[in-house]
Amino acid sequence: MNPTLIGVTGIVFMIMVFMTRMPVAYxxxxxxxxxxxxxxxxxxGLNLLAKDFYDVFSSYDLTTVPLFILMGQLAFNAGISSKLYATAFRFLGHTQGGLAIATVAACTAFGAVCGSSAATAAT
Structure with missing residues:
Protein backbone atom coordinates (compact mmCIF):
# COMPACT_ATOMS: atom_id res chain seq x y z
CA MET A 1 0.00 0.00 0.00
CA ASN A 2 0.96 3.59 -0.51
CA PRO A 3 2.38 5.18 2.70
CA THR A 4 0.32 8.34 2.11
CA LEU A 5 -2.87 6.30 1.87
CA ILE A 6 -1.97 4.49 5.09
CA GLY A 7 -1.41 7.84 6.85
CA VAL A 8 -4.70 9.31 5.63
CA THR A 9 -6.53 6.12 6.63
CA GLY A 10 -4.94 6.33 10.08
CA ILE A 11 -6.05 9.95 10.53
CA VAL A 12 -9.61 9.15 9.43
CA PHE A 13 -9.67 6.14 11.77
CA MET A 14 -8.41 8.32 14.65
CA ILE A 15 -11.13 10.91 14.07
CA MET A 16 -13.81 8.23 13.95
CA VAL A 17 -12.59 6.59 17.16
CA PHE A 18 -12.25 9.99 18.90
CA MET A 19 -15.97 10.46 18.28
CA THR A 20 -16.62 7.36 20.40
CA ARG A 21 -14.95 9.23 23.30
CA MET A 22 -12.08 6.76 23.60
CA PRO A 23 -9.01 8.20 25.39
CA VAL A 24 -6.56 9.94 23.07
CA ALA A 25 -3.52 8.04 24.35
CA TYR A 26 -5.02 4.65 23.53
CA GLY A 45 5.96 -2.67 15.47
CA LEU A 46 6.09 -4.77 18.63
CA ASN A 47 9.76 -3.91 19.17
CA LEU A 48 9.03 -0.20 18.74
CA LEU A 49 6.08 -0.43 21.14
CA ALA A 50 8.19 -2.15 23.81
CA LYS A 51 11.06 0.31 23.35
CA ASP A 52 8.77 3.34 23.59
CA PHE A 53 7.06 2.06 26.73
CA TYR A 54 10.42 1.42 28.36
CA ASP A 55 11.73 4.86 27.35
CA VAL A 56 8.66 6.61 28.75
CA PHE A 57 8.54 4.75 32.04
CA SER A 58 12.29 4.92 32.64
CA SER A 59 12.27 8.71 32.27
CA TYR A 60 13.52 10.48 35.42
CA ASP A 61 10.68 13.01 35.53
CA LEU A 62 7.95 10.44 35.11
CA THR A 63 9.33 8.26 37.88
CA THR A 64 9.95 11.03 40.41
CA VAL A 65 6.77 13.06 40.04
CA PRO A 66 4.35 10.38 41.36
CA LEU A 67 6.68 9.58 44.26
CA PHE A 68 6.97 13.23 45.23
CA ILE A 69 3.21 13.64 44.97
CA LEU A 70 2.97 10.75 47.42
CA MET A 71 5.52 12.51 49.64
CA GLY A 72 3.44 15.69 49.47
CA GLN A 73 0.33 13.79 50.52
CA LEU A 74 2.19 12.21 53.41
CA ALA A 75 3.51 15.63 54.47
CA PHE A 76 -0.01 17.08 54.25
CA ASN A 77 -1.60 14.27 56.26
CA ALA A 78 1.17 14.45 58.88
CA GLY A 79 0.69 18.21 59.22
CA ILE A 80 4.22 19.07 58.13
CA SER A 81 3.10 21.27 55.24
CA SER A 82 0.74 23.35 57.40
CA LYS A 83 3.51 23.87 59.98
CA LEU A 84 5.93 24.83 57.20
CA TYR A 85 3.43 27.34 55.83
CA ALA A 86 2.64 28.71 59.31
CA THR A 87 6.35 29.25 59.97
CA ALA A 88 6.82 31.05 56.65
CA PHE A 89 3.74 33.18 57.32
CA ARG A 90 4.98 34.03 60.82
CA PHE A 91 8.22 35.39 59.39
CA LEU A 92 6.83 37.04 56.25
CA GLY A 93 3.13 37.66 56.91
CA HIS A 94 3.55 41.17 58.27
CA THR A 95 5.04 42.50 55.02
CA GLN A 96 3.01 43.81 52.11
CA GLY A 97 1.90 40.81 50.06
CA GLY A 98 2.93 38.56 52.94
CA LEU A 99 0.44 35.83 52.09
CA ALA A 100 1.86 35.41 48.59
CA ILE A 101 5.44 35.67 49.82
CA ALA A 102 4.80 33.07 52.52
CA THR A 103 3.28 30.73 49.93
CA VAL A 104 6.32 31.09 47.68
CA ALA A 105 8.65 30.59 50.65
CA ALA A 106 6.84 27.41 51.74
CA CYS A 107 6.97 26.05 48.17
CA THR A 108 10.66 26.94 47.98
CA ALA A 109 11.36 25.07 51.21
CA PHE A 110 9.45 22.04 49.96
CA GLY A 111 11.29 22.25 46.65
CA ALA A 112 14.63 22.32 48.47
CA VAL A 113 13.65 19.16 50.31
CA CYS A 114 12.32 17.44 47.17
CA GLY A 115 14.99 18.37 44.67
CA SER A 116 12.56 18.33 41.72
CA SER A 117 10.85 21.55 40.64
CA ALA A 118 8.27 19.69 38.53
CA ALA A 119 7.31 17.55 41.51
CA THR A 120 7.08 20.62 43.76
CA ALA A 121 4.77 22.32 41.27
CA ALA A 122 2.62 19.19 41.10
CA THR A 123 2.26 18.93 44.86
Missing part, protein backbone atom coordinates in the same frame (compact mmCIF):
# COMPACT_ATOMS: atom_id res chain seq x y z
CA UNK A 27 -6.20 5.70 20.08
CA UNK A 28 -2.89 7.27 19.06
CA UNK A 29 -0.93 4.28 20.39
CA UNK A 30 -3.09 1.82 18.48
CA UNK A 31 -3.05 3.81 15.23
CA UNK A 32 0.70 4.41 15.44
CA UNK A 33 1.37 0.74 16.13
CA UNK A 34 -0.89 -0.41 13.29
CA UNK A 35 0.55 2.09 10.83
CA UNK A 36 4.14 1.20 11.67
CA UNK A 37 3.32 -2.51 11.54
CA UNK A 38 1.73 -2.17 8.10
CA UNK A 39 4.62 -0.10 6.75
CA UNK A 40 7.38 -2.35 8.08
CA UNK A 41 6.42 -5.55 9.90
CA UNK A 42 4.53 -6.71 12.96
CA UNK A 43 7.76 -7.67 14.71
CA UNK A 44 9.20 -4.20 14.17
Missing amino acids: VMTAVGFLGFSILSSTTA
